[in-house]
Amino acid sequence: LSKLENSVPSSHALRERKETIEHLKILLSTNHVWRERKETTQVNFRRNAKRQTTTLVCKITQLETTDSQKALFIEK
Structure with missing residues (x-):
């Protein structure tokens, strides 16, 4: 009986x-x-932030190019 009691807690x-x-x-x-x-x-946040920055730079560059083309067209 004592062995059984000792084995249960173990x-x-x-x-x-x-x-x-x-x-x-x-x-x-x-x-x-x-x-x-x-x-x-x-990592995804940084990658998406870089993509967004690149897209904004591309759009600004396109706008500047378009504006300069308009200015050249008006001058002619």
């Missing part, structure tokens, strides 16, 4: 430890996924 402690380890693995993997998502979002 198996309970092992089960608790196993559940704690599994819980920590889930938390760490979730944090890893979140960090990857955050880094991907930052």
Whole structure:
């Protein structure tokens, strides 16, 4: 009977430890996924910002070219 009483807390402690380890693995993997998502979002944000800046520069250049062409046409 004493062996049975001693084995129950031991198996309970092992089960608790196993559940704690599994819980920590889930938390760490979730944090890893979140960090990857955050880094991907930052990269996409920078890439999109560069695209938008490039597009604005192209549009401004086109407007300047169009304005100078209009000025040349008016002068003729």
